[in-house]
Amino acid sequence: xxxxxxxxxxxxxxxxxxxxxxxxxxxxxxxxxxxxxxxxxxxxxxxxxxxxxxxxxxxxxxxxxxxxxxxxxxxxxxxxxxxxxxxxxxxxxxxxxxxxxxxxxxxxxxxxxxxxxxxxxxxxxxxxxxxxxxxxxxxxxxxxxxxxxxxxxxxxxxxxxxxxxxxxxxxxxxxxxxxxxxxxxxxxxxxxxxxxxxxxxxxxxxxxxxxxxxxxxxxxxxxxxxxxxxxxxxxxxxxxxxxxxxxxxxx
Amino acid sequence: xxxxxxxxxxxxxxxxxxxxxxxxxxxxxxxxxxxxxxxxxxxxxxxxxxxxxxxxxxxxxxxxxxxxxxxxxxxxxxxxxxxxxxxxxxxxxxxxxxxxxxxxxxxxxxxxxxxxxxxxxxxxxxxxxxxxxxxxxxxxxxxxxxxxxxxxxxxxxxxxxxxxxxxxxxxxxxxxxxxxxxxxxxxxxxxxxxxxxxxxxxx
Numbered sequence: 001x002x003x004x005x006x007x008x009x010x011x012x013x014x015x016x017x018x019x020x021x022x023x024x025x026x027x028x029x030x031x032x033x034x035x036x037x038x039x040x041x042x043x044x045x046x047x048x049x050x051x052x053x054x055x056x057x058x059x060x061x062x063x064x065x066x067x068x069x070x071x072x073x074x075x076x077x078x079x080x081x082x083x084x085x086x087x088x089x090x091x092x093x094x095x096x097x098x099x100x101x102x103x104x105x106x107x108x109x110x111x112x113x114x115x116x117x118x119x120x121x122x123x124x125x126x127x128x129x130x131x132x133x134x135x136x137x138x139x140x141x142x143x144x145x146x147x148x149x150x151x152x153x154x155x156x157x158x159x160x161x162x163x164x165x166x167x168x169x170x171x172x173x174x175x176x177x178x179x180x181x182x183x184x185x186x187x188x189x190x191x192x193x194x195x196x197x198x199x200x201x202x203x204x205x206x207x208x209x210x211x212x213x214x215x216x217x218x219x220x221x222x223x224x225x226x227x228x229x230x231x232x233x234x235x236x237x238x239x240x241x242x243x244x245x246x247x248x249x250x251x
Numbered sequence: 252x253x254x255x256x257x258x259x260x261x262x263x264x265x266x267x268x269x270x271x272x273x274x275x276x277x278x279x280x281x282x283x284x285x286x287x288x289x290x291x292x293x294x295x296x297x298x299x300x301x302x303x304x305x306x307x308x309x310x311x312x313x314x315x316x317x318x319x320x321x322x323x324x325x326x327x328x329x330x331x332x333x334x335x336x337x338x339x340x341x342x343x344x345x346x347x348x349x350x351x352x353x354x355x356x357x358x359x360x361x362x363x364x365x366x367x368x369x370x371x372x373x374x375x376x377x378x379x380x381x382x383x384x385x386x387x388x389x390x391x392x393x394x395x396x397x398x399x400x401x402x403x404x405x406x407x408x409x410x411x412x413x414x415x416x417x418x419x420x421x422x423x424x425x426x427x428x429x430x431x432x433x434x435x436x437x438x439x440x441x442x443x444x445x446x447x448x449x450x451x452x453x454x
Contacts, residue, residue: 001414002370003392040439045369070264071271076394076437093297096264098396098437121298121331123365123396124262166365166396195360197367220363250369250392 003248004214005045005221006235007199008228010035012081013053015061019177019226030229033068039228040073042235045250047077048169048199048223050101050128052144054082063095070096078169080128086115093120101128101169104142107149107156110163117164127165129153131186132173138186145173154189161194168194169223171201177226179205187217199223207233207241214247253277253450254289256316256332259306262297266329269436273447283315291453292316292324296331300355300399301343303331313348320350325427325453333423333430334401342399350428353403362416365398372411372421372433379424380410383448391441393433395421400432427453 010017010032017032036047049069051062059082066079079092080101089100102125106112116125130141131153138153157168170190172183180203187200197220200213204224213219227233239249255266257279270277277293278285286292294316296303307313320326328336335347340355347355358364369392374384400419403409411422413432421432429449435442 002366002368002395005368071268074269074437074439074443076396076434093262094264096262096268098262098265119298119302123367123398124297167367195363196365197363220368 001248003045003250004219004242005199006210006238006249007046007048007221007223008035008039008044008235009048009050009201009223009225011050011052011225012062012065013051014058015065017229018052019229032065033072035229036069036077037072039235040075043239043251044075044235045221046075047073048101049077049079049081051079051081058082063091066092066095066097078126080126080169083112085112086119089116089120093124099124099126099167101126102165103128103130104144106160107140107142110159113160113163113165117166122164122166125165126167126169127157127160128169128171129157129160130171130173133186138189141173153186154193157190158193161196165196167197167199169199169201172203175203176201178203179227181205181209182213182217182219182222184212184217187213187219191218197221207238210238210242211245211247214242252289253291253293254286255279255293255295256286256312257281258303258310258312263295265434265436266293266295269443269446273443273450275450281310281312283311286312286315287319289324291450292319292326294326294328294332294335296329296333296335298331299342300331300334300340300347301345303335304345304347307335317348317350320428323427326350326429327449327453328428328430329436330397330432330434333432334399336428336430337401337403340399351401351403351408351423351425351430352405353401355399355401357399359416365396366415367396369393369438370395370413370415370421370433372413374422375410377410379452382452383410383422383424383429383445385448386444387441387448393421393435393438393442393445395433397432401430
């Protein structure tokens with residue numbers, strides 16, 4: 001049976017892992033390759049690297065981290081941040097990433113999704129979707145949490161699936177870093193309308209949060225960062241808890 | 252020496268890194284003569300079947316792979332590489348290498364497509380498979396990323412079964428031909444063990 005996945009996320013800037021709260025107030029969480037290796041040993045199902053500054057200078061540092069990670073880890077990993085062209089995606093894949101996250105670049109030019117899906121396959125194009133509740137609707141937020149597009153996240157998710165994304169990494173800015181649980185309502189709204197895997201992100205604070213996002217939110221995978229980086233829970237703790245609650249995981 | 256066949260857009264890095272870790276000698280190549288002189292072949296894969304076949308043909312690699320494998324050279328097809336060993340694929344409605352008779356079909360849409368993640372394999376326990384699964388417990392989890400799956404006509408070659416909506420073939424072995432729908436190079440310790448066993452099986 002296909003298992004639910006637990007995915008640690010490594011937000012990076014200038015080659016270092018950092019973690020913020022609601023996309024600001026970042027603090028240092030260490031060396032990405034070492035952390036990646038540690039999570040692989042702990043039983044992580046996948047890894048996600050997000051280059052949160054994604055400048056030209058950072059691009060080469062990121063590619064170097066990707067290359068070194070690919071040599072060290074034995075599980076798949078996704079890389080996102082600043083992917084604007086098919087060439088950007090190819091560089092990241094050639095460096096050893098298994099999947100690539102597209103966000104602002106795809107929102108501004110949706111053809112990026114179809115171009116990449118055609119060349120590399122839908123399975124390696126991940127829509128990284130940052131969402132904030134504005135009034136009665138969930139809006140797509142781009143530019144690393146800075147710009148409200150005014151467009152419905154649900155509609156954009158459905159359109160991106162048609163264009164060729166194979167998976168959605170869904171981050172709720174409202175719950176990110178707050179450790180009060182994932183955004184179940186948002187996740188449920190997205191998993192109900194798309195037929196591709198959805199990774200829920202933002203807000204994990206305790207064991208029960210993982211159970212809730214799988215059972216109530218119908219997520220296929222759950223992503224967390226600070227919880228794991230600062231050693232509050234290990235991946236093994238989470239998986240054992242889930243198995244005891246009859247949720248299928250790889251242990 | 253093992254030749255990893257480079258036909259353009261596939262993800263070779265992870266296969267290279269895995270063989271490096273196992274201490275296996277290999278070369279990444281799209282050169283016909285190098286493929287002819289190699290002891291065994293690996294056909295990795297990422298992307299669509301039609302794109303994959305187009306690239307193999309453009310590089311004149313389809314014919315050399317077929318003739319080498321028909322002359323008993325061992326080959327391992329991984330993911331799309333496994334699917335390309337079949338007669339044809341629904342993905343882009345394309346003729347493939349026809350080394351294994353049968354077709355490649357899309358998953359039923361009652362499931363999420365693509366299947367992404369860790370799923371179990373129930374191994375057949377015949378002697379050939381025992382060599383491949385040495386040190387790996389039955390129903391271990393491996394990493395899968397795919398929308399299509401192989402349906403070999405000869406069900407006797409199906410040596411591993413995975414449940415996703417229906418049970419499907421995730422491992423086939425026919426003498427010198429091994430196909431894996433999952434990514435052993437991305438499946439943690441069990442994946443590396445399986446890769447090691449396959450290389451031993453080829454020797």
